[in-house]
Amino acid sequence: MSTINTGDIxxxxxxxxxxxxxxxxxxxxxxxxxxRAAIEAGPHAKTxxxxxxxxxxxxxxxxxxxxxxxxxxxxxxxxxxxxxxxVKGGDYLVDQDAAEILAxxxxxxxxxxxxxxxxxxxxxxxxxxxxxFGGHTREHGKAPVRRxxxxxxxxxxxxxxxxxxxxxxxxxxxxNEFYVLDLIMTEVDGVEExxxxxxxxxxxxxxxxxxxxxxIFATGGFGKIFKTTSNAHTLxxxxxxxxxxxxxxxxxMEFFQFHPTGLAGLGILLSEAARGEGAILRNAEGERFxxxxxxxxxxxxxxxxxxxxxxxxxxxxxxxxxxxDYLFLDITHLEPAVIDExxxxxxxxxxxYLGVExxxxxxxxxxxxxxxxxxxxxxxQAEVLRNNTDVVKGLxxxxxxxxxxxxxxxxxxxxxxxxxxxxxxxxxxxxxxYVKTAEFVPLPENPAGGVKNILxxxxxGDGTERxxxxxxxxxxxMDRNAQIFRTDESLEEVTNLIQSLRGRYRNIQLHDKGKRxxxxxxxAVELGFLLDLAEVLVFSARSxxxxxxxxxxxxxxxxxxxxxxxxxxxxxxxxxxxxxxGDHIRLDWKPVVITNxxxxxxxx
Ligand SMILES: Cc1cc2nc3c(=O)[nH]c(=O)nc-3n(C[C@H](O)[C@H](O)[C@H](O)COP(=O)(O)OP(=O)(O)OC[C@H]3O[C@@H](n4cnc5c(N)ncnc54)[C@H](O)[C@@H]3O)c2cc1C
Numbered sequence: 001m002s003t004i005n006t007g008d009i010x011x012x013x014x015x016x017x018x019x020x021x022x023x024x025x026x027x028x029x030x031x032x033x034x035x036r037a038a039i040e041a042g043p044h045a046k047t048x049x050x051x052x053x054x055x056x057x058x059x060x061x062x063x064x065x066x067x068x069x070x071x072x073x074x075x076x077x078x079x080x081x082x083x084x085x086x087v088k089g090g091d092y093l094v095d096q097d098a099a100e101i102l103a104x105x106x107x108x109x110x111x112x113x114x115x116x117x118x119x120x121x122x123x124x125x126x127x128x129x130x131x132x133f134g135g136h137t138r139e140h141g142k143a144p145v146r147r148x149x150x151x152x153x154x155x156x157x158x159x160x161x162x163x164x165x166x167x168x169x170x171x172x173x174x175x176n177e178f179y180v181l182d183l184i185m186t187e188v189d190g191v192e193e194x195x196x197x198x199x200x201x202x203x204x205x206x207x208x209x210x211x212x213x214x215x216i217f218a219t220g221g222f223g224k225i226f227k228t229t230s231n232a233h234t235l236x237x238x239x240x241x242x243x244x245x246x247x248x249x250x251x252x253m254e255f256f257q258f259h260p261t262g263l264a265g266l267g268i269l270l271s272e273a274a275r276g277e278g279a280i281l282r283n284a285e286g287e288r289f290x291x292x293x294x295x296x297x298x299x300x301x302x303x304x305x306x307x308x309x310x311x312x313x314x315x316x317x318x319x320x321x322x323x324x325d326y327l328f329l330d331i332t333h334l335e336p337a338v339i340d341e342x343x344x345x346x347x348x349x350x351x352x353y354l355g356v357e358x359x360x361x362x363x364x365x366x367x368x369x370x371x372x373x374x375x376x377x378x379x380x381q382a383e384v385l386r387n388n389t390d391v392v393k394g395l396x397x398x399x400x401x402x403x404x405x406x407x408x409x410x411x412x413x414x415x416x417x418x419x420x421x422x423x424x425x426x427x428x429x430x431x432x433x434y435v436k437t438a439e440f441v442p443l444p445e446n447p448a449g450g451v452k453n454i455l456x457x458x459x460x461g462d463g464t465e466r467x468x469x470x471x472x473x474x475x476x477x478m479d480r481n482a483q484i485f486r487t488d489e490s491l492e493e494v495t496n497l498i499q500s501l502r503g504r505y506r507n508i509q510l511h512d513k514g515k516r517x518x519x520x521x522x523x524a525v526e527l528g529f530l531l532d533l534a535e536v537l538v539f540s541a542r543s544x545x546x547x548x549x550x551x552x553x554x555x556x557x558x559x560x561x562x563x564x565x566x567x568x569x570x571x572x573x574x575x576x577x578x579x580x581x582g583d584h585i586r587l588d589w590k591p592v593v594i595t596n597x598x599x600x601x602x603x604x
Pocket of ligand 1: 028029030031032033034050051052053054055058059060061062063064065066067155156178179180181218219220221230231232237238239269271370371398399400401413414415416417418420
C-alpha cells in the first residue's frame with residue numbers, strides 16, 4: 001500500500017485510483033455557515049469548499065422568516081435584551097458568554113450581508129425593516145420587539161445567494177456534489193490530529209483525499225431522523241455522524257426543536273414570520289388557546305412552549321378535522337396586500353400543498369421536527385472540543401451541525417441564520433490564524449481505506465432489506481416515541497427498534513451497483529448516519545431525567561437545576577454493530593457557562 005508523506009502530493013495526483021488534493025483550509029458544507037467561513041478564509045489562504053449539494057441548494061436557502069439583530073431600526077432595542085431572550089428562550093442551558101457574542105456581533109453580521117448586496121426589506125425611510133418573532137422581547141420580557149431583519153419570507157434564500165455570489169467573486173474553489181464520508185486523523189505524539197477528509201464524487205464514483213491544515217465542518221442538521229420534518233431530504237447529519245464515529249463527543253443531542261407550524265400531514269414549514277405579522281393559532285372551537293398558556297407573549301412565545309401547548313390541545317380533544325389531530329393558523333384578518341408583500345411564499349405553500357386559501361380560510365398546522373440544538377461541541381472560536389476542556393487542533397465546526405452552545409435547550413426563531421453568520425465568520429477567522437503557523441499533518445497509510453471498506457460493504461448489498469423501508473420505520477418510531485412528549489418507556493422502545501434496524505441494515509439490497517450518480521449507494525450510507533444520530537439522541541434523552549426546553553419527559557415533568565443544569569457530552573466507546581443497545585455510548589456532563597443571568601422560572 002502506498003504511503004503518502006507531507007508535501008509530496010501535487011494537486012490532482014492519482015494513486016491507486018484515489019485523487020489527492022492539498023488545501024490550507026477545507027470547508028465541508030456550502031450552506032450559510034460554510035460559505036460565510038469561506039468568505040473570511042478565501043482571500044488569505046488556499047481554501048476549498050466541498051459540498052454534497054450545489055451550494056445554492058443548501059437548506060439555508062429554505063429559511064423563511066428572518067435573522068435577529070438588535071438594530072433598533074423600528075423600536076427601541078439593544079444586544080443585552082437579545083442576550084437575555086436567548087438565554088431564557090434556551091431554558092438557561094445556553095452558554096451565556098457565547099450568547100453575548102451572538103447578540104453583540106449580530107449587528108455587524110447584518111451590516112456585512114448588507115454590504116455584500118443582500119436586498120433586505122426596508123422601512124419607509126430606507127432603513128432595514130424588522131419584524132417580530134417568538135421569544136424576542138423588549139425590557140426583559142415585557143412585550144414582543146421587532147428584531148428580525150428579513151427579505152419577505154425568503155430571507156435564507158437571499159442570504160445563500162448573496163454569500164454564494166461573493167464566494168464566486170473571491171474565486172473560492174468549490175467541489176460540488178462531493179460527499180465527504182470521513183475525517184482523516186493521524187496520531188501525532190500520542191494524540192489523534194485531523195489531516196484532511198475523504199470525499200466521494202457523485203458523478204464518477206471516484207474517491208478524493210483532501211489534505212488540509214485546517215478543516216471546518218459546516219454540514220447542517222439532521223431532521224431526517226424524524227418523519228414529520230421541515231428539513232430537506234438531504235439533512236442526514238453526515239458531518240455530525242463522521243465526528244461521532246471518530247470517538248469525539250456530541251453535545252446536548254437530546255434537544256431537538258419541533259416548530260409549531262408545519263403544514264398538517266406534511267411537515268412543510270410555515271414560518272413563524274406569519275405569527276410575527278399577526279397570525280393567530282386556533283383550536284377546533286376557534287379559540288386563541290395560546291392566551292391561556294402564555295398570556296403576555298401569546299402566539300409569540302418560544303417554540304418549545306407553543307409546540308407543547310398545541311400537543312396538549314390535541315390530546316385534550318380540541319384538535320380539528322375528522323380525527324381531531326391538527327390545529328389552525330389563522331391569517332384571514334390580515335390585509336391581502338400585507339400577506340402578498342410579506343408572506344408570499346408560505347401562503348403559496350398552503351394553496352399548493354393543502355388546497356387552502358389563506359386569505360379566507362385558516363390553514364391546518366401541526367408541529368414539525370425542525371432544528372438540532374445539539375451537535376459537535378465547540379468553543380466560541382468555533383474550535384471543536386475533544387472533551388470538556390481540550391480542543392482538537394485545526395478542527396472547527398459552525399452552523400447547525402455545531403453546538404457552541406448559543407441555543408441551549410430551545411433555539412429562538414431567527415437566531416440560526418444569525419448563528420451561521422456569526423460563528424461561520426469566526427470559524428473562518430480562527431482557521432486563518434491557525435494555518436499561518438501550522439504544518440500539514442501527515443496522511444496515514446491508505447487514507448481512503450476506511451471509506452472504501454464502507455462503500456464496498458454497502459455496494460455488495462444483495463440482501464433482502466430495502467433502504468427506504470428501514471429509514472421509514474426509524475422515522476415513524478422517532479415521531480411516535482422521541483418527539484414532543486417522551487418517557488423512559490417510549491425512549492426504550494425506539495432504542496430497541498434502532499438495534500434491530502441495525503441488524504437489518506447489514507442485510508440491505510442495493511439495486512444500483514454502478515459508479516456514476518449512484519444515489520442509491522449514498523442513501524444507504526446516509527441511513528447509517530441517521531441510525532447513529534437517532535441512537536445518540538435517544539440515549540442522551542433517556543439520561544436527562546428532567547424536562548427543559550425542547551426535551552419534555554412526562555415521567556420527569558419539572559426542570560431540575562440541581563442535577564441537570566449541565567450539558568450532555570456523549571461518546572461512542574465501542575462498535576454499535578456488535579454490542580447490546582446502549583452499551584457502546586458513554587455519557588459525560590459539562591458545566592453551563594453562566595455570566596449575568598442566574599436560572600429563573602420561565603414565564604411568558
Ligand atoms: C424550512 C426552514 C426554514 C427556516 N427558517 C429559518 C429562519 O427564518 N430563521 C432562522 O434563523 N433559521 C431558520 N431555519 C434554520 C436555518 O435555516 C438552518 O439552521 C441554517 O440555515 C443551517 O445552515 P448551515 O450552513 O449550518 O447548514 P445548511 O444550509 O443545511 O448547509 C449544509 C451544507 O452541508 C453540505 N453537506 C452536508 N453533508 C455533507 C457531506 N457529507 N459532504 C459534503 N457536504 C455535505 C450540504 O451540501 C450543504 O451545503 C430554517 C430551517 C428550515 C429547514
